[in-house]
Amino acid sequence: MKHVGILGGTFDPPHLGHMIIAQEVQLSLNLDEVWFIPSHTPPHKNTTKTNAEDRVNMVKLAVQGNAYFKVNTIEIDRFGKSYTFDTIKELNKEYPRCTFYFIIGADMVEYLPKWNRIDQLIKLVQFVGVKRPGFSLISTYPVIEVEVPQIDISSTFIRNRIKNNQPFSYFTPEGVMNYIKEKRLYANGTSG
Incomplete structure (x- = not known):
């Protein structure tokens, strides 16, 4: 069996907090891989x-160079709202020789009772859970707790820095920063 961590999110943009979480969970649980799964439309965000x-x-630029990290576009390919239950059910069917570990922040752990089909999902x-x-x-x-360094970076914080033409160099991987600048995402994206 292959042990695979799943880190889902909008990744709008991906940042070093995402990378640190993935690395620390991979290391702590000795996972074979961590799959980053960008969501099409997350149920909790508009x-x-x-x-x-x-x-x-x-995300592809962010994971580049790390042999443990992969990108899976299952939710993007599906369109519509991305419910974890549907994603996990599909992944279990497509990859029967994998055991999946769904990585969430402590904010989402508190929200678990409200998740779509949570009582079925915990069986799959x-x-x-990582501290926040x-x-x-x-x-x-049942949630396995993993300690990760507390780095309070969010995609919203980075977007606001860019919108206000402030440097954002050390918050995202360099490839992501260059992509944002080149594509002029989140305003003009010219600050480094």
Whole structure:
């Protein structure tokens, strides 16, 4: 069996916080791979700031050079709202020799009771919770806790920096930063 971590999100844009979480969970649980799965339309967010193609391209640039990291476009290819239950069900069917570990932040652990079909979902995948400032990992659902360095970076923070023409160099991988500048995403994207 192959042990695969799943890190889903809009990745609008992907940032070093995402990379650190993936690395630390991979290391802590000795996973064979971590798959980054950009969502088409997440159920808990109304919109994304960039199109799916740009977000996939940025994630591909972000994971470049790390043999453990892969990009899977299952949710982008499906269109519509991306419910974790549907994704995990599809992945289990497509990759029967894989055991999946769904990585979520502590903010999402608190929200688990409201997830679509959560009682069925916990039978299909192992949840992995990573700490986040201001949230606890206490849940009635089985969640493996993984310690990661506390780095409070968000995609919203980076977009605001870009919109205000402020440097964002050390918050995203260099390839992602260059892509944002080249494509002039999130305003003019000219600041480094």
